[in-house]
Amino acid sequence: MPAKLSDFVLDERVRYGNNRQEDGEDTEQNMNLLLAQDDDVPLSYQEAAKGNEWRKAMDSELESIEKNRVWVLTDAPWNQTPIGLKWLYKIKRDAKGKITRHKARLVAKGYVQQLGIDFEDTFAPVARMETIRLILALAGKMGWLVYHLDVKTAFLHGDLKETVYVKQPEGYERKGEEHKVYKLTKALYGLKQAPRCWNIKLNGVLKELGFKRCAHEQAVYVRVKGIDILILCVYVDDLLLTGNNQAEIDVFKEEMTNKFEMTDMGLLCYYLGIEVIQNEEGILIKQSAYAEKLLEVAGMKGCNETKVPMEAGLKLHKDDQGNEVDPTHYRRLVGSLRYLTHTRPDILYAVGYVSRFMQEPKESHMKAVKHLIRYIKGTTHYGIKYKRTGGGTLIGYSDSNFVTDSEDGRSTSGNVFFYNDCAVSWQSQKQKTVALSSCEAEFMAATLAACQAVWLHGLLEEITVKQQEIVTILVDNKSAIQLMKNPVFHGRSKHISPKYHFIRQCVDKNQVQVDFVSGNMQKADVLTKALPLIKFAEMRFMLGVEDLEGLKPYVS
Structure with missing residues (x-):
């Protein structure tokens, strides 16, 4: 059965209500956490060692390291300098500012690492904001629940390929063996390659569990079993999970708990500084x-x-x-x-x-x-609502304001894409070359929009496992549209950089469709110039930005 909000709200209140209060993860608490000041956080081990709470926090951190078998005590190598370690401290507070937990993290001084000696590659993909918004829009349309999972001490699970030695942590040196060092078998926080090691480990585990990595977004995974679908979005150690079958979601949570030490945050309500409200109207951010x-x-x-x-x-x-x-x-x-x-x-x-x-x-x-x-x-409480109603299609708007910058004569391109009539992607970018006409400026802006359209279309097909309709891009300049479609106009465009002719290729291959829209209905207009009050209010409404103050989620 589909995981609808109305079907599971009572169960979620019982299953996750207490945990969410203890972890301080509801919207109101997170708002206060952002504003909390940590004036009493120690700056050194000597300061922290004077307090019992900080001593317990450091003991807990070392216990996690030993549990994950991160290192092995050995003699110091003669040809390699061990990397130093440092303690970092943070106070966790509840909504009223009361201290709930003292957290200590042992990190390596990765800034002394040398490329080719103790690390090779550091790149690790994370989900783009457009991807997160697209998944939320899809879940809002389908009435799916979106869950938030967190992997505890995620970097300690990554396997190291390089040989790395670190000094013993301050205050926890082994008696009689102070001259020895630790040889790392797994990544430690602070190492340059730690994020990549964790990503490789997580990728292997998810593939074992039957997930397929999206080609258009390396931080998104999809698992399909018959008509059941699970979508997983990864941002370092934070996992967003949604799908159309609650039983499959629960099974996945158990599978991940067997692989890693996890924290189930329940329904998503706060993510990367973004407050998320899930209710009968859809998903609001x-x-x-x-x-x-x-x-x-x-x-x-x-x-x-x-x-x-x-x-x-x-x-x-x-x-x-x-x-x-x-x-x-x-x-x-x-x-x-x-x-x-x-x-x-x-x-x-x-x-x-x-x-x-x-x-x-x-x-x-x-x-x-x-x-x-x-x-x-x-407009503090303004945001975007991903509603249930709508056609479920992807449509874009592209616009350009000719000669916005009076200093260098370059125009500004703007585009916005809507899924299910809700904005999921928007760009406002100064063009890199000077346009000789408004037609040329619109042509270059449409090419930028076409690049985004091809990517969004491919990603949407991967996460829905369905063929999607061709993306329509709406432009308010008829001359530019003719230039995109009709090769007879090539003489007018011979001076334009070849890369901007990409949109012609997209039109020829039927990857995108370009249509005309009147200037009054051009939703990307607000992304290209400053507008007067009445016009700006109209454009803001057309973008779907509205006041969300007072709206409540199911689970509070």
């Missing part, structure tokens, strides 16, 4: 707690609100003659705003615009950033 933290960091919790993220027609310049501001603070604010765009496409253009002045920010640039933060103040 927002970053209210993160936005509140941003206001606190900026010192603007009591500021006045604005209605738009950027004033229409605002022009900033890199060579502004105004006074300079603290570049570190400016970059910190812009970086925080950039992460907020994971659930807020309405601010993406404004964030991208102020990002152009990171090198030498001036007062005028900081003023624009503060204006944007004031807009966040009035």
